[in-house]
Amino acid sequence: MAEVPVGAWLHAVVRDADPATLAAIRGMDGGPVRAVSAAGLVAVVSSASLDEYGEEPLRRNLEDLAWLERAARAHHAVVEALARRGPVVPARLATVHSDDERVAQSLDARRDELVHTLDRLTGRGEWGVKAYLAPGEVTVGTGTTGAGGVGTAYLRRRRAQLTAREERQQVASAAADAVHVALCEVAVAGRRHAPQDRRLSGASAPMVLNGAYLVDVATLPSFTDMVGSLNGRHPGLHLELTGPWPAYSFVVEGPEPALTGREPG
Amino acid sequence: MTAAQPSVVQNSGQVLPAGHEPANLGDILERVLDRGIVIAGDIRVSLLDIELLTLKLRLVIASVDTARQIGIDWWEHDPWLSSRARFPVEPGPRDPQEVDAERRPRVAGRARRDVELEEWDG
Numbered sequence: 449m450a451e452v453p454v455g456a457w458l459h460a461v462v463r464d465a466d467p468a469t470l471a472a473i474r475g476m477d478g479g480p481v482r483a484v485s486a487a488g489l490v491a492v493v494s495s496a497s498l499d500e501y502g503e504e505p506l507r508r509n510l511e512d513l514a515w516l517e518r519a520a521r522a523h524h525a526v527v528e529a530l531a532r533r534g535p536v537v538p539a540r541l542a543t544v545h546s547d548d549e550r551v552a553q554s555l556d557a558r559r560d561e562l563v564h565t566l567d568r569l570t571g572r573g574e575w576g577v578k579a580y581l582a583p584g585e586v587t588v589g590t591g592t593t594g595a596g597g598v599g600t601a602y603l604r605r606r607r608a609q610l611t612a613r614e615e616r617q618q619v620a621s622a623a624a625d626a627v628h629v630a631l632c633e634v635a636v637a638g639r640r641h642a643p644q645d646r647r648l649s650g651a652s653a654p655m656v657l658n659g660a661y662l663v664d665v666a667t668l669p670s671f672t673d674m675v676g677s678l679n680g681r682h683p684g685l686h687l688e689l690t691g692p693w694p695a696y697s698f699v700v701e702g703p704e705p706a707l708t709g710r711e712p713g
Numbered sequence: 714m715t716a717a718q719p720s721v722v723q724n725s726g727q728v729l730p731a732g733h734e735p736a737n738l739g740d741i742l743e744r745v746l747d748r749g750i751v752i753a754g755d756i757r758v759s760l761l762d763i764e765l766l767t768l769k770l771r772l773v774i775a776s777v778d779t780a781r782q783i784g785i786d787w788w789e790h791d792p793w794l795s796s797r798a799r800f801p802v803e804p805g806p807r808d809p810q811e812v813d814a815e816r817r818p819r820v821a822g823r824a825r826r827d828v829e830l831e832e833w834d835g
Contacts, residue, residue, distance in 0.1 A: 543751075699749060
């Protein structure tokens with residue numbers, strides 16, 4: 449049998465990685481991770497047998513949700529373990545090179561950008577803030593004013609309910625904008641991602657804000673205080689704070705001008 | 714400050730004030746698929762579009778044991794799923810077997826009922 453070629457699955461780029469740290473990290477399929485050093489940077493990679501991680505198998509495997517879940521969790525676990533030690537530039541899922549030499553070439557080619565990004569992320573973490581529509585009944589008066597009979601009364605009531613719900617959502621979406629703007633003032637940078645589908649978030653309430661914020665370690669207390677006080681200030685929303693995350697949302701210096709601090713107040 | 718505190722979820726699985734599950738799969742997938750730096754590898758694949766994935770994810774998330782603990786049982790109520798004994802998005806080969814296995818008894822029951830109903834109708 450011909451030997452299956454082994455590629456390199458890129459997890460992340462760091463400034464340097466101490467061997468003891470790497471030895472404690474499990475990579476893809478529970479295997480070890482290793483460092484590929486070039487251009488004064490270190491890429492942390494897992495060996496990726498090309499019969500599973502080659503182009504054709506990978507395309508198939510990414511469609512297999514159980515495989516995707518395993519891969520996503522394994523990849524994220526490596527990135528997260530590295531992020532506990534210092535700034536890290538996470539690679540998007542399924543970045544596979546045919547060998548270490550090619551990984552080194554990528555580091556060389558993108559050195560300036562990577563160094564700049566690592567500098568920008570130093571001493572900072574990503575925090576997620578989601579806002580959900582706070583649970584609350586849409587209460588509408590059940591005034592059944594004479595004319596029209598039961599059917600008409602029902603339709604009228606139904607329409608009023610729908611209007612009330614729409615209004616509640618508009619209020620919530622304005623509140624979500626305000627929350628984002630306020631958080632951007634305390635954070636180094638903020639990004640608004642598409643709200644997650646309810647079935648993805650697992651929450652029973654609709655999500656109206658799915659924000660990511662890059663926060664200086666030193667100002668973290670002000671940031672979390674701000675989240676707390678915004679939560680109190682907007683009773684129509686329920687805020688949820690997650691983190692610290694590796695700075696997935698901030699490795700590309702964001703254009704996205706429409707989403708950051710777009711309005712004064 | 715204010716009395717109302719948001720729930721804080723630590724990715725380590727540790728929770729600050731109130732109990733909550735660790736970083737959920739949806740959050741992780743959203744980040745690893747949609748964000749992170751794009752470095753052209755030698756192997757080129759297109760990742761699933763996150764919206765399409767959301768549909769498919771309903772199936773994966775059901776396979777995570779926490780789904781039950783936190784009471785996600787949407788597949789029971791989703792007319793799309795529950796009206797047929799088939800997965801909705803299945804262009805290719807397989808959906809996760811765990812989900813399959815979990816659903817099989819129910820699905821089989823439902824399929825049987827459907828057949829019975831059809832027989833009554835026809």
